[in-house]
Amino acid sequence: MSRVYNFSAGPAVLPEEVLKEAADEMLDYRGTGMSVMEMSHRSKAFEEIITTAEQDLRDLMGIPDNYKVLFLQGGASQQFAMIPMNLMKNRVADYIITGQWAKKAAKEAEKYGKVNRIASSEDKTFSYIPDCSDLPVSEDADYVYICENNTIYGTKFKKLPNTKGKTLVADVSSCFLSEPVDVTKYGVIYGGVQKNIGPAGVVIVIIREDLITEDVLPGTPTMLTYKTHADAKSLYNTPPAYGIYICGKVFKWIKAMGGLDAMKERNEKKAKVLYDFLDQSKLFKGTVVKEDRSLMNVPFVTGNADLDAKFVKEAKEAGLENLKGHRTVGGMRASIYNAMPYEGVVALVDFMKKFEEENL
Numbered sequence: 001m002s003r004v005y006n007f008s009a010g011p012a013v014l015p016e017e018v019l020k021e022a023a024d025e026m027l028d029y030r031g032t033g034m035s036v037m038e039m040s041h042r043s044k045a046f047e048e049i050i051t052t053a054e055q056d057l058r059d060l061m062g063i064p065d066n067y068k069v070l071f072l073q074g075g076a077s078q079q080f081a082m083i084p085m086n087l088m089k090n091r092v093a094d095y096i097i098t099g100q101w102a103k104k105a106a107k108e109a110e111k112y113g114k115v116n117r118i119a120s121s122e123d124k125t126f127s128y129i130p131d132c133s134d135l136p137v138s139e140d141a142d143y144v145y146i147c148e149n150n151t152i153y154g155t156k157f158k159k160l161p162n163t164k165g166k167t168l169v170a171d172v173s174s175c176f177l178s179e180p181v182d183v184t185k186y187g188v189i190y191g192g193v194q195k196n197i198g199p200a201g202v203v204i205v206i207i208r209e210d211l212i213t214e215d216v217l218p219g220t221p222t223m224l225t226y227k228t229h230a231d232a233k234s235l236y237n238t239p240p241a242y243g244i245y246i247c248g249k250v251f252k253w254i255k256a257m258g259g260l261d262a263m264k265e266r267n268e269k270k271a272k273v274l275y276d277f278l279d280q281s282k283l284f285k286g287t288v289v290k291e292d293r294s295l296m297n298v299p300f301v302t303g304n305a306d307l308d309a310k311f312v313k314e315a316k317e318a319g320l321e322n323l324k325g326h327r328t329v330g331g332m333r334a335s336i337y338n339a340m341p342y343e344g345v346v347a348l349v350d351f352m353k354k355f356e357e358e359n360l
């Protein structure tokens with residue numbers, strides 16, 4: 001067996017320890033005589049899996065009691081609709097546009113009400129985060145929406161926007177559990193888990209209780225109403241049970257690593273190796289302004305599309321996979337999520353050095 005260093009943006013690398021544990025428990029989960037894939041979601045064994053996963057997530061993020069944790073399906077994209085359907089009481093919301101995912105979320109919300117795009121970094125291909133200290137937040141806005149880490153462009157909000165008292169809603173798909181977070185600053189934090197936590201098929205929504213009401217937009221399906229899932233503790237219908245089980249193992253893994261402070265330190269150390277190299281390279285350059293660089297997604301280019309393609313091909317041959325940039329931006333992108341080991345980033349930088357010497 002040989003594993004590559006997988007720099008995919010998602011689905012992405014998972015901790016090897018977690019995969020091995022899951023493999024050991026595949027045929028017989030702790031004496032139940034069956035796999036977690038085969039067991040009832042109403043069984044005692046599964047109830048323990050989901051309650052333990054929720055508690056571990058609460059411990060890691062310091063989630064206060066007045067927030068619910070929901071394990072849902074439909075990916076992050078389903079939330080683009082679910083958020084306005086549940087939160088748009090005045091049918092007005094403000095969106096900060098920092099990339100494709102925020103753009104898509106705003107477009108979807110427009111089906112349900114008035115969307116004000118109060119800031120954008122599209123003028124410079126989303127290579128920075130706009131100043132959000134004094135935005136024209138709408139007086140009747142039901143919420144202000146951000147995509148906190150922009151997976152495609154490699155930017156991250158280092159400071160949350162000043163929402164002037166409005167509820168903040170954040171898509172954290174690609175920075176979930178990468179560093180400590182003050183949950184009380186948000187009304188809703190959500191993310192698809194396939195970037196930094198687990199297998200595709202689970203989306204985690206952390207939502208303040210007062211935002212969970214029966215007063216949703218007319219026609220909102222039962223399955224797309226937060227209250228349905230909050231009341232049923234994410235067991236209204238069959239949840240993505242196996243995915244939740246793997247997420248639970250990843251939470252335990254992060255706890256054992258020292259929690260979110262330790263994750264941040266580890267992620268900063270990894271990102272520094274790559275950014276320091278990019279800053280002095282004569283061939284490669286990063287595409288994002290320094291202050292707004294993501295710790296998770298690092299896009300870079302040579303400035304020559306043919307050379308970029310050659311790099312991606314040769315890197316793959318060297319066991320460094322999925323370095324091709326997003327199809328809408330080209331170039332390269334290294335996603336260096338929690339589970340990417342330090343050695344993986346060092347191997348990438350060593351390969352880049354060699355490639356530079358051979359191709360400059």
Ligand SMILES: *Cc1c(COP(=O)(O)O)cnc(C)c1O
Nearest residue numbers: 075076077101151171173174192
């Ligand atoms: C990947 C991604 C999405 C889309 O996730 P799906 O689960 O495929 O719907 C949304 N937002 C961000 C920030 C992402 O990285």
